[in-house]
Amino acid sequence: MTAIPTETEGAVAAEPSVDFVVVDVETACSRVSSICQIGIVGFRDGREVFAYETLVDPCDEFSPFNTRIHGISCDHVVGKPTFGHVHEIVDGHLTGRVTVAHSTFDKGALAAACRFHDRRTIETTWLDSVRVAKRAWPDLPSHRLNVLTRFLGVRHKHHDALSDARAAGMVIVRAIDHTGIDLAGWLRPADSKGGPAPKPAADGPLKGERAFVLGQARDGPLAVRLAELGARVVASVGTTTTILVVSDDQPYGRFVQASAPYRKAEDLRGAGSALRILGESEIRDMQGT
Template identity: 40%
Template sequence: MTTPIPDGDFRFIALDVETSCADSASICQIGLACVGTLGSIQSYTTLVDPQLPFAPFNVELHGIGADTVCGAPTFTQIWPQLLPLLTRHPLVQHSRFDEKAIAAACKMHGLASPRLQWSNSVTIARKAWPELKGSGGHGLANLKEVLGLVFKHHDAGEDARAAALVTLQAEQKMGRSFAEITGHRHGFQLSFQF
């Protein structure tokens, strides 16, 4: 269920969340894929009690329900544990949903919203594989097929790992580093907006 939070320095961290309902603050799972200097990936996944209802559509999509998160930490409990790691690294999300969900959950729980350094693996994929536009697009489902990725879609840990793999393959395809593709540098300062 919950794995230890990775420790150390990484080139970037891919982050994905699943939500319990249409409210983007309803995070019920967080997954991280921490990419090391040689492309190794350390994964982390935790269930989260969203303290909001579960909609049947969401439960059918990811298989997480109220019974699944019984005893899981709330966002208020887990977020401060993740912040030291996340604020030290550039983050990758596939689309902007995850960034919006984190901001909404922080707001709902009265937590300061950190200024995290986000990149979008959809944008990265568009640069690396422009030919996919109109041919299935740059969503994870199509990239899974085109790039031969193996992962379980709509599991936060698996989707985070997939976003990391898309980014790593894009680096290889373009012959450029993550920092060159995104303009993000390692070691930025922590700052908060209220």
């Protein structure tokens, strides 16, 4: 098992390359800058390759409410480093990498702590594992981390920064495995609307159709094909949509039917709509290309 460096050991020597890192923080009170624990885990090829955890003197008061949540009090952080002292370690783990956090709270807390302690902002590419989980398992009643870990069968001690970071990392690993969407795919916005839709041709086999494109922007090449065939490309699936066209490069892989636009289209069809679901190849066939 990979040894977990403590706050007195500093950064890992010869730290391995990673696909992404995960960070979680706990705070002492309602001020988000009051970080009192940090956990960071690195993942490569779906496995943990390093971990870092430290208690932090928040230079702030401890709220009884927060202490009840995570169990950390002022007694636990006596003699521990401040965020200003560990900033270089945290920055070294995160800067220039993809950093996962479960919700945007940790991103905001780190930014606030950097300002409070007069340290440079940590420059990293953020990925919200809540957003990933909602897209991978849309039918779950909640996407809180403790709910997800029970669903996925992942061991987890909620509100412990290191355990939370490990758990959020496993959400990403399992989502990649479940959907077939790789890390780069999760970093792309889902169903990006893009710029204005192309103007439909005055005539064509799809004249009068209102088409939604799943997996490409509404100004992308598939939308252009549809417009050339006379269809009007719309921004979302609704009661007036007549065609849902699934792009060949849509990000959902074999789980495309779990995507929100596809499920909405199926619901409309179940309610009696004549909406058709077509593949990109069928649109190419219409153009004879």
